[in-house]
Amino acid sequence: MTTTQARSVITGIFGHEFRYAWTPDEARDLVDAILYGEPEQFAQVYVWDRPCRQSEDGTVHEFPPGRLRITTDRENGWGALNYMHPGTPDGDLVDSFNPDTDESAPVLLFDDEGGLLFPRSASLPLDQVRGAIAEFCRTGARPTCVRWQPGEWF
Template sequence: MSNPGQDEPGPLEPPAVVFARLTDVPVDALDKLIEATQEVYDDLNKVLGHPYWGDLVFHQGAAIKALKEARICLEGLRSEAVGARNTELGITVATAVAGGERYYAPTDDDKAALVDKVLRPQRPGASHLYVWDRPHEDPDAAGPYQQIRIVTDMEAEVGVLNFTEESEDGELQSWHTLNPESSAEAPALPFDAGSTLKFPRDAVLPFRDLRAALDEFTRTGERPAAVHWQTARWGDL
């Protein structure tokens, strides 16, 4: 017989429910605290030279530093919780960087629209596509190990994919697409807008093949089997 004074454990919640709750961390409230603490400095300047001024400035600076560090930690907690929840639910999120903007797609329809954005970016230059358990929001933070660079000639409706994979040890491997029926008339597309580095001509594929590969990548996050690949090399070849 159980002890009536002891709480009986309730039914276990699905992990996805717990992780979803963990994503609701008070980052916005912390931003307001940081802003309010920064505004204190204006008042401190009004009492410059007072015997207490130095200690007040020290504590205000220490508080700002601690709050900013706490914000980084909360963002990390939120991001990991989003990834854990999505993994439990079998959800992946595609992130595209095209025309200098970031776009996120969690659903199949959104991912198809994302592929259109990287094939036809608003501004010249390379686009990038990532697939992860969460949006890849911070380019300076650790992110997914795989990515695809997309360079296209929209008028000719052709382009090149460059797939890069990083091991957990930091070793990089890179492949270009390979066109088994390449043409000498194919354009030598630049690595990026204004770059003198060129993709080989036999890496150029029509949009229909690029779309098939990118659609596959948004589903799997792995190097697509829909197209052929070759070890990355450079030059007008």
């Protein structure tokens, strides 16, 4: 009997631009683009058995249920994460949590179009954000390398 392991595809969405990663090197490049690429400071990442896609007219909308949303403040070295996966036992909507947050941590935008904000306690140093994105790209599950708190926004 032969077993075939499904190959994951990572979809990164920057604004309305879709980028895909099939290999570990491409995944690393995608993480770098999320953290340091221009001009977007907002990204979403999906891990699935095929590329996510969406048509211009909205008739095609193919995404898995789990998603990692990332906001970065590159100039100051901060980022925040939002993980959503409906129906999971560990909470279907959570934001990153930094127990050491103080007034020096920025309040980051969750959504630039809606003006929604992350709580200040969601702000993490970019190296922690990098680790969480990389873990999500490998596993497709909520990253365990950072702490989480209940989220407000989808």
